[in-house]
Amino acid sequence: MNTRDAIIKVGDELIRDRGFNAFSFYDVSKALGIKNASVHYHFPTKTALAIAVVQQHSRLVDELMQKTAAKDPLVKLQAFLSIYTYTKAENKVCIVGSLATDLHSVDGSIQQELKLLVEKILHWVTGILEEGRNKKIFHFDTSARTRALLVITNMLAALQLTRLTGEKDFKLVKETIIKELKNKQ
Amino acid sequence: MNTRDAIIKVGDELIRDRGFNAFSFYDVSKALGIKNASVHYHFPTKTALAIAVVQQHSRLVDELMQKTAAKDPLVKLQAFLSIYTYTKAENKVCIVGSLATDLHSVDGSIQQELKLLVEKILHWVTGILEEGRNKKIFHFDTSARTRALLVITNMLAALQLTRLTGEKDFKLVKETIIKELKNKQ
DNA sequence: GTCTATATTCCGATAGAC
DNA sequence: GTCTATCGGAATATAGAC
16 A cells, blocks of 8 residues: 555544544654655645545445445445444544534534535435335335435444444344334334 | 533533543633643543543433422433433433543543443433333333333434434434324234 | 743744755 | 654643732
């Protein structure tokens, strides 16, 4: 991995572990065994780094969408949920939650990039749920978009809340979501 | 209101608007027309202020529990949900979400205080849902605690996510939660 | 209880050598 | 592309006058 990508990786981990305002370029440089000034060579500002981090998440979502495009809706849903499972294993939170709570302290350009990511995810999950309902795999009686909002909020906050109640509750939330989408009402 | 309480109020608003690491004692003093050093007289450290903020939320939950103790479960649930509605009107997030995303950057004493608050809320909501099911007002087929986790995560993250998608989605999530608890499966 | 003044540390960012 | 060195500013916190 080149230095630029390594910086993005460390920056992402720090943002989702501690929050945007709780890490410094020194933290990043220390983790990579380089100097503060070298980080600034790749990312002139902290804002520029945060934007690159959000864009990296956006690309990962794109990849996951493409990889599962031909699969059935349950597999697609599990692919989406796996993002959170992986995140929970690190006891981190998701990039959306981390930056949303600090939203009014970050630059407008970061807010804008995050908004694009949220719209992409919401559109993706809405499509998965709609397709699943059409194929009688999922059952729910709200709009698909509303159901997507409920599923996403469950998962996003489960990462945060279960930092305080325990990891078992995260699995409980995830499994209940799947179970209830499968159940006929 | 005395200065101490005014500091707690401003500190709370700043934490839930921008995050713990994005505000300073100068921000607080500026908002109150006093000096940095005066804030330190009341709260020797930023950690001490954050603990007082969390304890204040805990007291408010106690008051809401007591005020609604004799009411029916639907009124109790609406009282609980009203916390988030009020928070959304300010476009802030809840104290649990704000500190949970920054959790690994704050002192252990804050983490501990937050854990107590989360346990109190989870226990309260679990009791409301259990009572509602016993009285045939709510209907769900998970444990009451699991249902409480789902309701709390929906609301907590709705505050965050709808900073990026719009306030209408917050109302949508809240109303769907109530509707689905009332509906027979 | 609030003030002025300041000590100390850290952070974001830049200049310029290699 | 990475380094040393440093600037300017901000933040937490404290000492001591009033």
